Amino acid sequence: MVTTHRLSSPNGKAFFRWILPILLLVLSALPAGATIKGSCSGCHTMHNSQNGSSMNFDDSATPNAGLLRGTCLGCHAQGGTQALVPIGSDKIPQVMHTDATDLAGGNFAFITGMKGSGASDSKGHNIAELTGMDATITGLPGGIQQSFHEDYIVNTTNLTCAGTNGCHGYRWAGSSFPKGITGAHHANVDGKLAVADRVGNSYRFLNGVKGLEDDDWQYTRSSTDHNEYFGRTTPIKLGCSSGTTACHASDGSGVKSPDGTISQYCATCHGNFHTIQTDRSSGIGPTAASPFIRHPTDLVLPTNGEYSLYTAYNVNVPIARTGSVPDVPSGAVTPGSDAVICLSCHVAHASDYPDMLRWDYAGACNANTVNTDCGCFTCHTAKDGDSLQ
Numbered sequence: 001m002v003t004t005h006r007l008s009s010p011n012g013k014a015f016f017r018w019i020l021p022i023l024l025l026v027l028s029a030l031p032a033g034a035t036i037k038g039s040c041s042g043c044h045t046m047h048n049s050q051n052g053s054s055m056n057f058d059d060s061a062t063p064n065a066g067l068l069r070g071t072c073l074g075c076h077a078q079g080g081t082q083a084l085v086p087i088g089s090d091k092i093p094q095v096m097h098t099d100a101t102d103l104a105g106g107n108f109a110f111i112t113g114m115k116g117s118g119a120s121d122s123k124g125h126n127i128a129e130l131t132g133m134d135a136t137i138t139g140l141p142g143g144i145q146q147s148f149h150e151d152y153i154v155n156t157t158n159l160t161c162a163g164t165n166g167c168h169g170y171r172w173a174g175s176s177f178p179k180g181i182t183g184a185h186h187a188n189v190d191g192k193l194a195v196a197d198r199v200g201n202s203y204r205f206l207n208g209v210k211g212l213e214d215d216d217w218q219y220t221r222s223s224t225d226h227n228e229y230f231g232r233t234t235p236i237k238l239g240c241s242s243g244t245t246a247c248h249a250s251d252g253s254g255v256k257s258p259d260g261t262i263s264q265y266c267a268t269c270h271g272n273f274h275t276i277q278t279d280r281s282s283g284i285g286p287t288a289a290s291p292f293i294r295h296p297t298d299l300v301l302p303t304n305g306e307y308s309l310y311t312a313y314n315v316n317v318p319i320a321r322t323g324s325v326p327d328v329p330s331g332a333v334t335p336g337s338d339a340v341i342c343l344s345c346h347v348a349h350a351s352d353y354p355d356m357l358r359w360d361y362a363g364a365c366n367a368n369t370v371n372t373d374c375g376c377f378t379c380h381t382a383k384d385g386d387s388l389q
């Protein structure tokens with residue numbers, strides 16, 4: 001063989017001595033690149049017919065777009081007892097289930113009462129086809145430049161998983177399947193996502209968002225086993241469609257977080273709860289300094305006072321890393337460098353608490369009491385009963 005001949009030549013020695021080690025080094029430095037795995041037939045069906053029966057997971061005779069055996073919800077919201085449903089050699093992360101453990105995004109089952117303390121629309125983002133529409137909120141809370149707006153492109157009536165009216169994927173893609181996700185599953189990059197220039201290499205298919213993805217979506221979690229979010233040290237004044245602060249990317253790649261932070265991402269819809277003031281009543285205040293008019297995000301924890309005591313990562317009160325996306329999750333929090341984010345207080349899909357919060361704000365957060373269930377005290381360490389001095 002040609003290669004054998006080459007390897008026995010002087011060039012072959014060079015191959016083993018220099019080229020092979022360098023090649024291995026380069027290969028090991030490449031991102032893990034773990035895309036979806038397993039047999040095509042696990043996820044796709046060519047005719048939706050086998051021995052005369054449906055191939056769809058829900059046995060429906062209606063074939064799905066993309067020759068898939070389920071829709072987004074058919075695969076990801078099966079409503080069973082497992083948060084991770086095996087499919088061939090892969091697992092489908094579930095967003096609605098009764099497993100005792102919820103994945104990092106939370107669980108839409110809290111909205112319907114399938115799990116938790118009882119049904120309530122205020123426990124999360126209502127996806128009409130999954131949970132029914134939100135019966136209390138009629139518009140988009142915090143739509144930029146107005147505190148409450150019912151005419152936004154995305155609103156209570158049409159909020160969905162992905163596409164123009166959703167969160168995942170390319171957000172100018174209409175609302176029919178595959179809703180701006182096309183190609184992302186097969187080109188999914190796992191782990192450290194520091195580039196985020198397409199859907200598949202963005203954090204959890206949130207176009208343009210950077211971060212470090214936990215490999216089991218936090219099914220197992222600890223202070224050193226978790227997602228890492230990306231943030232800024234100071235929030236900016238967001239704009240619409242021009243310049244580097246725009247939510248509508250000028251290169252046509254859709255609605256995006258301008259700096260790749262998860263909080264700016266939430267702000268592409270709830271802009272007023274994040275932006276530096278655009279007029280007297282909007283935003284969080286005229287500058288990124290106290291006093292604020294709304295709780296700040298993408299703001300670094302001060303190094304002084306009560307904030308300086310949040311130094312051990314609490315997986316129920318996540319913070320973001322600023323500057324660059326880390327290679328591995330860390331159990332340390334560094335005031336002066338790490339930032340408060342929307343996800344410090346909220347989950348993304350739904351929780352068992354009102355306002356989609358991570359803890360029982362209404363019941364557990366009383367000033368001058370000791371309560372580790374109140375996440376506010378994790379940062380505001382001097383507002384509990386322990387340390388009033």
Ligand code: HEC
Nearest residue numbers: 036037038039040042043066090178181182183184185186
């Ligand atoms: C674990 C599930 C899964 C497996 C296994 C799988 N696919 Fe897919 N595939 C999907 C999903 C979900 C989509 C649609 C969403 C998207 O494009 O990201 C898709 C989309 C596609 C598309 C259209 C978009 C694109 O990326 O080009 C093609 C073609 C495709 N699959 C072919 C295959 C073939 C061939 C195999 C077997 C070698 C296979 N798939 C195995 C889940 C799977």
Ligand code: HEC
Nearest residue numbers: 036043068070071072075091092161162168178181204205
């Ligand atoms: C045939 C089943 C199937 C369908 C249909 C499907 N997915 Fe997935 N999806 C998967 C699997 C399997 C994974 C896990 C991929 C992996 O292991 O990285 C996944 C992963 C994801 C992730 C997480 C990506 C990450 O970085 O961890 C998101 C978000 C997602 N899918 C959204 C969607 C949306 C939105 C739709 C509809 C447009 C959809 N999926 C349709 C099977 C499916």
Ligand code: HEC
Nearest residue numbers: 121122124125126134154155156166266269342346355356
């Ligand atoms: C694509 C637009 C969009 C994005 C992006 C978005 N939201 Fe929302 N959000 C909505 C809409 C529409 C509602 C009102 C409907 C509802 O509550 O179901 C809402 C409601 C909420 C609520 C109130 C829930 C309730 O019923 O009381 C919270 C809290 C929230 N969002 C937080 C977030 C956070 C945190 C993020 C980022 C992780 C985020 N949102 C990203 C559109 C969006």
Ligand code: HEC
Nearest residue numbers: 290291292299300301302317319340344361375376378379
């Ligand atoms: C992840 C950390 C973190 C969490 C959790 C957190 N905060 Fe804050 N909070 C901050 C930071 C950072 C500031 C701004 C500090 C500064 O620069 O003055 C702040 C400021 C405030 C302020 C003062 C605003 C001003 O005008 O100076 C109040 C009030 C407040 N937070 C209340 C809360 C409450 C209530 C909760 C729980 C629902 C909470 N915070 C949870 C980090 C946090």
Ligand code: HEC
Nearest residue numbers: 141142263266267270273274295297341342344345355361
């Ligand atoms: C410090 C904790 C904290 C942070 C950080 C935070 N929120 Fe909230 N959020 C709350 C609380 C508490 C409520 C309940 C209403 C209130 O107190 O104003 C709430 C309510 C909401 C609502 C529902 C409003 C309604 O009318 O029902 C939305 C939407 C929302 N937050 C979005 C966001 C977004 C987007 C971000 C980041 C830009 C964010 N929140 C950051 C604590 C927080």
